[in-house]
Amino acid sequence: MSQDAPAATIARPDLVLHLPDIHCAACIASVEAALARLPGIREARVNLTRKRVHLCTDGLDADGVIDALAARGHRAQRLDTDLLAGRDSTGRDLILRIGVSGFAMMNVMLLSVAVWSGAAQATAQLFHLVSALIALPAVAYAARPFFASAARAVSAGRLNMDVPISLAIGLATLVSLLGALEGAERPGWFDAALALTFFLLIGRYLDHAGRQAARSAASELAALEAPQALRLQGGREEIVRAASLVEGDLIRVRPGDRVPADGVVRDGESDLDRSALTGESRPQPVAPGAEISAGETNLSGPLTVEVRRAGSDTRLRRLAELVAVAENQRSRHSGLADRAARIYAPVVHLLGAAAFLGWWWGTADGWRALDVAISVLVITCPCALGLAVPAVSTVTTGWLFRRGILVKSHTALERMSEIDMVVFDKTGTLTTGELVLAGDPPDAVLALAAGLAQASAHPLSRAIRAAAHARGLAPVPVERLRERPGRGVEGRHEGREVALGNPDWLGMKADHDETVVGLRDAQGATYALRFAETPRADAAASVARLRAEGYEVALLSGDAPGPVARLAAGLGIERFEARMSPEAKVDWLRARRAEGRRCLMVGDGLNDTGGLAESHASIAPGNALDAARNAADLVLLHDRLTAVSDALAMARVATRRMRQNIWLSVLYNAVSIPLALAGLATPWLAALAMSSSSLTVSLNAARRMR
Known part of the structure; x- marks a missing residue:
């Protein structure tokens, strides 16, 4: 065993584990000590850079190795060696x-x-x-x-x-x-x-x-489940399998961890990336009493969560089953x-x-x-x-690939030629997925906000700093900066308290259909900084071209009604729906199928995978999550939405x-x-x-x- 040894030193490892918590030589020594006690391991190499251990075993069960590492305080997750090697x-x-x-x-x-x-x-x-x-x-x-x-x-x-x-x-x-x-x-x-x-x-x-090229999106969703959890017993953390959690267990979710079960926050404040399940582009603050779901990612502060649903009962698992059913229907x-x-x-x-x-x-x-x-x-x-x-199919897929469109399903071209309606997701598909500062706040307000935003890695803080830089404004010096997870940032300027963050925290009234950050200056005055998503440069042209070619265009989004309506109006889309859960998108597409419509779904998020699998055909942009790319029939290898029209036209020629x-x-x-x-x-x-x-x-x- 050796520290940070390259994988090539083991010709054919039959077991590869991901070790998310190792970070130093002491961690490697602890892993090696745990593995040395296990019979059946012929060779092992720990790679600190990639946080992996490559094992040659005598047919040793992976669960036994994972449990042995868990007993020494190391979380581990099995990786598919054939997938890593790209074997066919x-x-x-x-x-x-x-x-x-x-x-x-x-x-x-x-x-x-x-x-x-x-x-x-x-x-x-x-x-x-x-x-x-x-x-x-x-x-x-x-x-x-x-x-x-x-x-x-x-x-x-x-x-x-x-x-x-x-x-x-x-x-x-x-x-x-x-x-x-x-x-x-x-x-x-x-x-x-x-x-x-x-x-x-x-x-x-x-x-x-x-x-x-086609891989199961349902399997990809299952792979996104956190396999282990940190359960709290008597004030101590112990590593357990996420599937073994039961209702009422208390678990610790560290910053950067994926939530392993559905539950309620009992202690701690943080921001969660919920885009995987809801399509919401902005991180969501959570505090004690907030409900969270498996598959969401904790961004800032540690959380203590009481488990409500685990294993096969989580919302993420139900979504995976939904995708599997839809894929099975399409395979027929x-x-x-x-x-x-x-x-x-x-x-x-x-x-x-x-x-x-x-x-x-x-x-x-x-x-x-x-x-x-x-x-x-x-x-x-x-x-x-x-x-x-x-x-x-081979000639056509090659032609499309040279133009940045990857065809994954062997019947995709035939199904694409039958499409009569194109359905878009909003965030990350018709928009860039990045929030930018909207409006024109005064320079003094923006400079103070940028000074406070320097203490946070929150996406909205980055947007504020970018807006100030674009205007050529230097951030105002702020002393005693302190981030309050789930709330915002506070500090002192000119000897007085200033703060930037959640409008509710600052006592401001805000429209919760909008993305708003509040600012309180040294005089106690408050300002609302509004944010909006930027439509892709060719989104309007793409929608106009599809409509000119006779396709009906619709927009489905998990976002709030206000932003969805404004984007639809700006792009000329007459049919749109807001606050749609993944299940609601699937139901909407099934209703269109019952009407005899053949829908093409274009989406990029985990919350779109059910719709991508349920629709008659589907496309994922190149920046989509792995699960969305695997659920889709075609993947765009660039950011050109006009490629959707190109793919539809070529599908008709190929058929x-x-x-x-x-x-x-x-x-x-x-x-x-x-x-x-x-x-x-x-x-x-x-x-x-x-x-x-x-x-x-x-x-x-x-x-x-x-």
Whole structure:
């Protein structure tokens, strides 16, 4: 074990823990001492800079390690090692299978050329045997995803697209092997089986690449829960699991900590960042008697909280469950390729069976009938159909990515093309999320406020200092500065008391729908400093463009009615709602769905995740929280809101092109199936037809986007 050692010194740690409280060499020594007592830990490295410990264990349970550290006074939280390493084992596996099938296909085709060119019988048989030696292990390895999927479908009593694919590959390989062993003059299908596998794996990989970016927002919300809490027992703090808290427990919430349970403040004053759950942009002061919720962040003073709800009963957990339900409903959305596949699978089975029975009845030659049946299965296998949608999705998502729009969901483009209403969140989406001083207070007032604000890291204090700096005003010197958590800042100027903070604390009347800070000067006069959010520079242009393109625009916000109404009026949005909880946003979107509307939700906060998951499609700005980005179908990688219109326009183009590709696949089958049924589809013709159809849909997908 070593202090601040780099993670690279452990090749593959199987357990990584976050240690939020360590801050010195003594902490590291204490962590190492606790870990040294645990059997099953082979190696450990503590990184003080990143506040992590990397462990190599003999399958040790993470809970045991976390409990051992808690007993020594160290909070710990497990981190996902695969997520940290950015691993994608499925993608790597598909690429390897594509490489194996492609290499084998090229070698077998070279041998097949010699056979098709009229090689002598002994030479042809030798080439067939060599082809078998190459093809059998390649097919067994590369086509395994299709065989496994087909086996699962059949065992469940249903058909999917992989069932006819597996039949075609398996029968083509088996019949070719029997012919090679017998020295028969029948044409072999090794090259066709490998070509099928190669092209279908490419389509499978493109589809996987589109799906892999999507991560569950419900899991992300669960990850935001504080896993441990500081419970007060007899005046002492003990580290316990947050899920073990019960109603009535007293817990300590330090500045910077996330609240681990819903409860009521019993002692202490502070400011809370509640934007995650309410969408309120301004920190909220809390004092004894105030209710707080899990997932909120304590900003300034320590709090003692009496637990009301913990574990699965917290508001944060209920929100996560709400998102999970909505995501599950969206995952049932049927894409174009899925709908085509449901029709395709039974039709191909019927055609293959009809070809076999018809030729057997007409020729009494079982091998000939089997060859024709295989040709039907091979030539109708969905190489083009398998590429039709993923190829367009890959080209379109690449085009959008180069323009700063990341597409995460594999059906997002299709759903985006169906949108008729765009719904925006306010704070952080249509506005910058930063509060700025509004109005034009006198220079003397602003300079005094800036002098008091120097003692606070509160966002409103920063806004005051920024406003004074923009005017070129130097902060007035204030002595004996003292911050009062949850209230404000006080000090002495010219020998008299001055204060800056909550208007109620200063005895001022204030409109609680507004963001106001009170100032009391040395003469006892009070002033109200008002703040407002700044709309994004292109918010008005974006809304105007969407309305011009025929979309209805709505605004949903958890903020007060006054600021919401003013922003809506300034941007030309006629339909807006204020003081909306996350649950209310979901209910509003469900009501629109019941009316037959297809809503696009654009939001950035944790309180928007339910709406992002519930809506027909969703977009998160690049500055959104991780949970919002993971709930959204698309993420803007920049601050341009006009990209929303760009994404909608490109989705319509992409969906048209997907339908074109599916019709090209249908046309290919309309031409090739009669040839196969007539017994004219030789192995080389089948391979050429499959390659041509796949190339056609790929070229159509790659056409310039307009």
